[in-house]
Amino acid sequence: MRRLRILHIGEYVVGGMATYLNEVVGYQREFFDVYLLMSDYNSASDFDLEPDHILRYKYTRHPKYFFAAMRQIHQAIKSIQPDIIHIHSSFAGILARGLFFIFPQKASVFYCSHGWAFLMDTKPLYRKGYFLIEKLMEYKTDVIVNISKYELEQSLHLGLSASKSKLVYNGIREREASDFIPLSKSSEETDIIQLLFVGRYDRQKGLDIVLDMFKKHPELQQHIRLYVIGDTVLEDKVWEFPENIIRLGWVNNAEIDRYYQQCDAVIMPSRWEGFGLVAIEAMKNRKPVIGSSRGALPELIQHGESGYIFDIEHSHELLNILKNLDKAELVAMGEAGYAIYKDKFNASRMNEEIVGLYYEAFTGASVQEIPVTSRLEFSKRAGDAHD
Template sequence: MTGSVRVLHIAETAHGGVGTYLNQVLPALVADRDTAGAPLDIRVLLPAQDSFMLPRVDDSAITTWRRDGRSLWSLLMLAKASWHAYRTVRPEIVHLHSTFAGMIVRPLLLLARVLPGRRPQVVYSPHGWAFQIAGSRGRRRAIIWLERTLARITDRVIVLSDAEMRECVALGFPPKRLQRIYNGISEAPPPALPAPEGWPDQRLKVLFIGRFDHQKGLDTLIAAARLAPDRIAVRCIGASVVSGGPALDLPDNVAPLGWLDEPRIMAQLAMADVVAMPSRWEGFGLVAIEAMRAGRPVVASRIGGLPEVVEEGVTGRLVPPDDPEALLAALLADTPETRRTMAEAGRARFLAHFTARDSARQVATLYRQLLGREAARS
């Protein structure tokens, strides 16, 4: 039996999709074995206030640092903590998660090239690109240039979909550095915690899960709900990411629920007829596979990685973004029997392509390819 492969994961934040990914995939990585039986020795560095996001990860594998907002001082503390963790763990692979960890730690790891010992292989998961966020043209060009430059000193950049792969190649990223690995979640969700009030409504019950921001397109769903107050009822799990922002002007058939924990989300999914994802851009679409796991059809925007997750007419419907009329038509297009058939197909598609076990297997294979422990495969 060969020795373990030491892997250090570093995250600047573990809220949202990053935390879900680490909590779901890391335990599956720990359980992985290669053909020689060598285990992966997984360690994680993340902010102390975010450690609760990883209940499935052993506490002994977690090292924390104190994050104070997103100030220059906080980023310097990230750099210091990352270097200390690297010198302590001596990992063979450093896996960085999200924009700030990628931008701060990758240049720092260049120092490892001049130190004694083997240079670690560096893997970067952006979990959605910062240059996709709406902003000035100059800001977007600067971020593209920086990410493209850093990609050349990264052994692999994991993109979430074939759509992201094509976009990165078109922007000049080195193709040999890119690898597409879909996100995954556990096959068995936590038990639902029933909502005492239920969802007593004869209208179509539509569920939205996500941030109340421009990317997620909640305003498009609200506009669609205004067009048919007697036909659909919408519940929204989430909140604005900007405190003190303007209150949403919601019609009577749209109800905000705030952020909920996973068991309560499962309860809402169990009561919903369909899940809506009217996003304006989306690298993958984690909510879509959560809905498919729960046996719910998805109506989503035909953008980014969502068409790779949702099959038109099979597991749900795809519509143009920013089109309330098209969104409403797709939500109302199917009979209950058709939605049940789509739900069954979605559950089967999730199990075939989007489980944490499958995602972890591909990540582990990538690690061992980088270390020369497994022959490279196309």
């Protein structure tokens, strides 16, 4: 029996996208023949897949490279002949699905934007254009995977297909405890709050908001030490960091838990957020999250219980939170967040739901009609359906 063949296609697979895809392909490879195709620029290198199943296309995000990228993606699809194509992110969604307006669509096509472009904090004309593109591409999509209730409800309100749209919360697995890589702090700093930011240096993630806060209120650094994991990806902006803010650059996905474990809280000042995988990584490591009220973050963070929510339009809200951080309270919030993670955002639940959607799309039968209880049964049924 030939195993069901899955091709995942991304554009810039780095940061949260790389974390997500590593969880998915690492699970699916146990039961399916899984491939990952992504840009050779701005993509991570470590994935839980056989090296010959990790493919790259030459590409940078500029219109002059689009058609060449589409040609390479088409060649990969012809070579692999997948049964299911699972596309991740807006640009990959255009490049891959755009092919099916020219060539026959032989595979079931899944698409996840990982944050709708038409919900970004940008000009209304741009948002309308992004939506029209997604509406057109919907015709070449069998299943649209939304990563939060916010994303699902907003997309349906604007007019995307209700029958094709599904909700699957992101999830990440727990890893075994490992040796710490100590953060650079002295023994005299035990009372200082260790605050961690993880993400790209760009407008979406809002790093400038927290940097400006520390610039305008240098007194915060008397009891808070800010560590920043990440770097620029797309923007050419020169970032200025106040003194005593520690820049750690990108951290290997296999080691990042060590940094979460040593901080007291994680800050997410995002301007928009389709889900917010960093919040779940923090909760998994028993750390509370200080997040903006944008996008899906209020679905993940229980204000006053597992962290704090603030409005980025009212800077005094974040300032008051930072001034009054208490280590004992943060520990209690971290435990509450961990309980939420275990209940709603673990990798097993996410992966079983994704495979269940594969089965529904591939056989036409509803997973709810089938008493499938284990991951193996989920995957075996999908494989049997291929034959």
